Each structure stands twice: as structure tokens, then as C-alpha cells.
Amino acid sequence: MRKQSARNEAWPAGDIAWMAGILLLGLIVRLFRIDHQPFWLDEALTSQRIHLDLNGLIADSFTNRHMPTYFLLLQFISQFGSSDAWLRVPSALFGAMSTGVVFAMARRIGGRGAGMVAGLLMALSPLQVQYGQEARSYTLVTLLITIALWGLLRLAQNPARAALDIRHADSERWGWATYVFATIAALDVLGDAAPWLIASNLSLWLIWRGLWLESSPDLSVAFRRNWLLSIAVIIACCVPFYAAILVTSGGHMMQNFDWIPEMSLQHLWVVAGSVYLMRMTAVVKFDLLHTAVPMLGAVVALAGCAGLFRMRRRLEGQVLLLGVMVLPLLILAISLFKSMLLPRYILWSAAPFFVLVGLGAALLPRRALPVAMTALFLMGVVNLGPVYRVETKPRWDMAAATLAANVRPGDTVFTADPNAPTMLTVLQPKHGTPIEANALVTSQLDQAVARWKQGGRIWAVNGRSALGEREELAEFKNRMAALGAPAVEIPQGKEITILMFPAPDEPAPN
Template sequence: MVGASWSRGDWTWLVLLSLLALAARCIRLGHQPFWLDEVFTYQRIRLDTATLIADSFANRHMPNYFLLLRSLMPAQPDFAALRLPSALFGALSVGVVFAIGRRVAGRFAGCMAALLMALAPTQVQYGQEARSYALLLLLVAIALWGLIGLAQQPVRAALGWRRPDNLWLGWVAWFAGTLGALDLLGDAMPWLLASNGALFCIWRHLRVTHPPALAHGFLRNWLWIQALVLACCLPFYVAICVASNARMLDVFDWVPALSWRGLWVAAGSIYLMRPAEVVQFGLMPAGAAVLSPCVVVLCGLGLFRLRGRMEGRVLGLAFAVLPLLLLAVSLVKPMLVPRYLLWSALAFFVLAGVGAAALPQRWRPIIAVALPLLCLLNLWPVYRVEAKPRWDRTAAMLATVARPGDTIYVDDPNAPAMLSTLQPRSQPPLASKALVTGRLDLAVARWRQGSRVWAVNGRSALGQRESLAGFEAKLAALGHPQQTTALGREITVLEFAPPPAG
């Protein structure tokens, strides 16, 4: 029953679904190489504490995740080790989603919501990244769980702190999750807006339907907690603002302009169970395209079932505020990127779980079998498709073939960092044998002096990649390449032998 104490069956389902999520995130955890953001993580956690903090603020990041990751990692972590905390955080967030769904609409709703969260391709992808998004999901999920509790029992939430029946656990969960998310990543700032909008709805409901003393009590508790959150997180944002010279939005210059295709990619990857390309603004092929409309219908049913209920308003705000806000900002400054929408999927999947529970009882066995199968079909491309550029193979190849005096020309400004970080540890540093440069004029000058040139065409992060034909045309001064080697879908290495003597 909704709101009843947990039975052994509830705990069993929570553990099973969390283990399913962990397994989905641990499969081939170290198979894909690091992409640019993960390389930055690897480099940052190897800094001393003071430099790590300064570097984080200068690059508009909170230092807390990197400090935490550094405390958990060995001296030389590999791909899998650096990503394992994210897999654990992602699995724990699935357990919290189950708890939210169960609290709103019962065990079946919790199971379906957690199942979608556990096997959503984009959620699995970011649960396999050495970045803070999976931890952010967990913290926002904890805050949402507390917020739903406040919405369900507003009278207890309005009582004084010293009252034994005060809903202190709901307030603590919202406070801890919100503060932790804000002190982790700036992506959580819209959550502060969405959750405060939900708290306003709860206060307004109390003001209309209950004695004024209860509305005043709820407002008092809300303002005290809100002041504490702001006091604990504002210093971090001031530090970022100062370190970046108040130019915080300049970091988003790489985001593609707003377009219908961009809207489809963002919605498809976050809400419609489609796996996303990491360095291309696109979607991978869907294993079961029918799943996308099914999830939309279930979410709509969930909203319909919760109409008029305070939990429905809370979940609606938690789902809608972030995409609408980013869409509005993107009209001026493009910011609509799938990973910035990631935490709004929590409420979306809970609503879909509520919608599944609203269907006739006789349909539940069919849903319980069909939904996991469709989810697994859609998840399969995440494991088999090359989603990240093979800079590891490129670094290994160049470390083997480059000789002293060679020149390595790269057209991606971040390629030197990718090559130095991902080269085999058994090889001497690539820079000790060859000059790695992004200056074409320097590469051409060294070639004319007898240096062999290796030209690398590829990208390390989201953005436009120059076509291979255009890249070769730019290198016309070097003549025809002696050899062309494709390393995956994103990277091609061209070898130019030095000119004949004389």
C-alpha cells in the first residue's frame, strides 16, 4: 500500500533493481576510452589539493567531486577504476527512484520507474563516465524523495522542529540532496528553482485549506532551510565567478545553435530511451523504436493519474522546469545539451512508472515482461557501438611508430592532452621523441627540413570535425600521404615522408 511501512518484498525489489542497474553500468566499463572531459578528470585528480581547487574554479567547476574521486583512486587508475564510482552512484540513484515511485503510487510504480532508470541508455552512458553527473543524479533523487514526503504530509512538515512528529526526515533529505547537488555541479541550479516552486505550491495549499498557523509554520521551516542552503553554497559560486572574471557563460561557446534536430536529440536521449553519441550531436540507432512512444504515453498517464494531487505538481515541476529553462536560455545563448538535462529524467521516469501502475491489473504481467525486453534492446548499442573517439589507439600507434625528430600535427586543440594522457605507460612520453603541434606552418617548416610528419584528423569532444578531404587539402604543401590509417570512426592518421634531399 502507498505510504505504508516497507515490507521485505519492497526491500528485495530495491536491492534487485539496484543490482541490475549496477550490472548494466559495469558491463564493458573500461572498454570505451576516455574522451576529453574524462581526461580532464584524470589530470585534475593528480594535482595537489591547492592546485586542484584553483584549477576547478578557474574552469568553472566545483572541486568537491574531484577531491572525492582522488581520495578513492589508486595512484595510476585505469578507465574502469576511474568510472566505477559513477557506476555505484548511478545504481544507488535507481534505488532512490524505486523509493520515490513506491511512495507516490505503490510497489509496481516504483519497480517500473526504477527499471526505466536502470536501463535508460543515456543514464547508463553517464554511469560509465568519470564525471560527476551520476553523483548529481543521486543527490537530486534524494532531495526529490524528501520533497515528495513534504508534499504528502504538509501538516507534519509545518510543525516546529522540536515537535516529535515533525517531518524532519523529509526536510533533511531535501536539504542534504539540494546542498550536495549545488556544491557538486552548477547544473543543479535549476533544481533549486524547481524545488522551491514545489515548496511554494505546498505552502499555498496549506494557506488555502488549513489554519494560518500551519502555513506560517511551513513558511518558517522553508525559509530557515533555504537560508542554510544558500549560506553553504554561495561561497563556491562566488569563487567560480571571481576565478572566471564573471564570464561564466563563455564556457558554452561549443554548444550547437538551437535547432529542431537539437531538440530531438536532447529529448530522445534523455526521455525517450535512445542512446546518444558522445562527441557527435546525434542519436545511435534504436534497437526498439516502439519504446519511445510507449514511455511518452506512460508519462502522460502518470500525470493524468496524479492530477489534483500535490505529488503530481512536484513531479511535474521537477520534470519540466529544467528543459523549459534551458530552452528559454538557448534562445539567447545555446545551452541545450543532453547531459545538462540529465536529472530531469528522474521525475519523468517516476511519472512513467505511475502511468504503468494506472493501467488495468491484468496488463501488469505483460508490462513486466515486455518493458525490460524493450529496454534491453535499446540499451544494446551502448555496448557495441564506438561512442568515443579512439585516442587510446591513436596514442598507442604514434608511441610505437614515431621516431626522434618526427612531427605530429593535430587539428584538435585538445589532442596533445589526449595523446599524452592515453599513451601506453610502458612507452616513453611521446613529446620526448616528436614535436606535437597544432601549428601547420611549423609542421610544414619542419617537414622541409627533413622531418617526417604524422597528421592527425579527429575530435576529442562535441563539436565540428573537419572532413578528411578538407584536412588533406589543407596539407597540400606536404604532398600526398605515404600512408593513411583510420582508427575508429572519428580519427584518421596520415603519414608524410620527408621530402627528397636537395
């Protein structure tokens, strides 16, 4: 029976302190200016859903192909605070905890240096920080799958113990329990975790195959028993929820994804650069934003290749590689028929990748490693700066405040984006007069024009609330040509413009 090294069993105080420091760093960078960006569409829908009653929340979640789990958590948390930032705090906490688990995995395999590099990358990844400041469940799923991967690596390091009956004193109970229960939790939070089942079971097959090739028929049979038991438990705990989604969605699990851009080489680069290479992406535009440290991505890629080369003959390395590759390859395969390629859909695969990067960086000479980690920390912090400065989400909060302050009874607010009325409702000032109290908000142009002909003003809002094609302002104005020239044009951030058209018999303001 293979034994673990001492570094895998007992953690010195120094390692615990470093992990705590990286976890704290991950929390600080996620909490810093957490309210800087306004809600975008997904977060606005989160806010609406958690204000439903219990039955309504569950029904709305299943109907929209979501698990209700995370929304129930936010509904509970909302009792202690109602601000938008407060709803984002759980994501920040889960994202920070992921940095600690990534540190623990890399340290277990490659020592303290590997853990520090991997943890720093997870803490300072712009994309991880962006989703750590969003009121959605992506960081929780990433955390849970990272915990499950930690359990899977324990099984890969101790195949003989993993094959023992879980009631046996020497059984790898922690590995099996961590893998099974974290996998169940991830699957019951978000369907994006489903590809983890493929990656993890391929890893378990590799462990079983290793026992079989080592001419250990009894151990291979015993391991297969534990493996099948894990599958049965996971299926029993998850199938009812997915069946509920299938029934309430009318069996159309893959519909309503037409807003995702078609796959292209540019889009592949956007996804790879943002998920793995420390780049920042806009939320409603499929594009990478300016990076403060261009060389950082190349350094990370090089260290990742070194880590993969170092671990190429080890079972743990194969498990990590499957954790990185299965998800994007599956999404790519699906995208050949229906485009599904988005950074957030492969977010959790960054965790095993950063572990490989840490293992590659740990190949540096001992004296060079502290210098390299210091440079990585400094580059990572500087590279993270634009996350707090650049507008990555449309300023519907500004648009809502402007309209709330200026509409009057009889006005109409026309929005080019059909989801914009939701944005205006959720993001309008909390203590002011609701926009709907004075004006009709609609995305139907004929309805807006009919009210204008009856003597009401039109406030036309051009802008998008989520990823998808945006109507250019010139085209939008052409579509509104029947109303004449706008009397007022008000930019609201980079993505939104408000045009005010006076009533037919109303003189234009000077």
C-alpha cells in the same frame, strides 16, 4: 493532519527485495564493459586534474567553473587503482543507487508496480548507463537531486507535519533534512544542479499555497518559517563556492560555451529522445544513434502522459511535473540567447519523469502489469545492447598507441583539434615511450611545416575530441597539400585518421 498510508510507512520484504534487485541490475549494466569506450575530452581533463596537488586541483577546478568536490573524491579513489575503468566506477555506483531512489519514490506514491517500472527505466536508460560509465560527476548530481526530490515529496504528502517546528516530535524532519542536505550536496558538486533550486522552491510555494487555501493561517506561517530557514541554510553552504568560481573565472560564468550547436528542432529531438525516451546518443556528435527497439520510446511517452493525467490534481504530481519541466524550460530560455542545450545538462530531470511513467504504467489491470513489466525488462535489455557495441567516443587510445609505436626522433605530430594533444598525452600506452619523448606534438600547422622543411616527418591527425564541428578528411588533406601526398593513411575507428608525410628528402615507402 493527513496520515500516510501503510504502504508509505512500512515496506514488506517483497518490496525491499524488488528494490535491491533493480539496484543490482542498474549496477550490473553500468559495470559491464565499463572500459569498452576510451576517455573523451572531459574524462581526459578529469584524469589530468586529479593528478595535480591539492591546491592545484582546487585552483584548476574553480578556474574552469567546476566545483572541486568530485575531483577530490576521484583523487582519493585513484590511490587504490589507476586504470581508466577504475575512475568510472563511482559513476556506476551513483547511477545504480539512483535507480533505487527512483523505485522508492514511485513506490511511495503509486505502489510496488509503479516503483518497479520507474526503477527499471532508470536502470536501463541508455543515456543513464552511458553517463554511469563516464568519469564525470553527472550521475552523482542526479543521485543527490533524486534524494532531494524524495524528501520534497514527503513534504508534499504531509504539509501539516512539514509545517511543524523541526524540534517537534511529529515534525517531518526526514523530509526537510533529506531535501536540504541533498540539495546542498548537489549544488556543491556541480553547477548544473542550480535549476533544482527553482523547481524545488516552486514546489515549496505550492505546498505553502495549499495550506493557505485550506484556511490554515497558523500552519502556512509555520511552513513559511521552515521554508525560509531551508533557503538560508542552502545559501550559506553554497554561496562561498560559487563566489570562488565567479572570482577565479573573472566573472565570465557563461563564456566558453561556443562549442554547443545552435538550438534547432533536430537538437530538441536529440535531447528529448536521449533523456526521456530511451534513446542512445553519440558523445561527440549531436545525433541519436540507431535504436534496437524503436517502439520503446513511444510506450514510455504514452505511460508518462497517463501518469501525468493520473497525478494532475495531486500535489505530489505537481512537484514531479516541476521536477521534469523547470530544467529543460530554463535551458531552452537561456538557449534563445546562448545555446546551452545538451542532454547531460538536463540529465537529472529524467528521474521525476520515470516516476510519472511508473505511475502511469501502474494504471494497467493487476493481471496485465506483470506481463507489461516483463516486456519492459526484455525490451530495455535489448535496447541497451548498442551501448556496448557502438563506437560513441573517438578512438584516441588507438591513435595514441599507433603514434607511440611509430614516431621517431625529429618527427612532428600535428593535430587538427587543439585538444588532441591532451588526448594523446592521457591515452598513450602507460608503459611505453611517451610520444613527446620522440616527437613534438602541436596543433599549430605553421610550426609543423617549419619542422618538416628542416627534414622531419609529419604525422597529421584528423579527428575531434569533443562535441563540435569536425573538419572533413578531404578538407584536411587540402590544408596539408603543401606537404605533398601522404605516404601512409591509417583509420583509427570512425572519427580519426592519421596521415604520415615523409620528410622532403626522404623517399616515400613502397
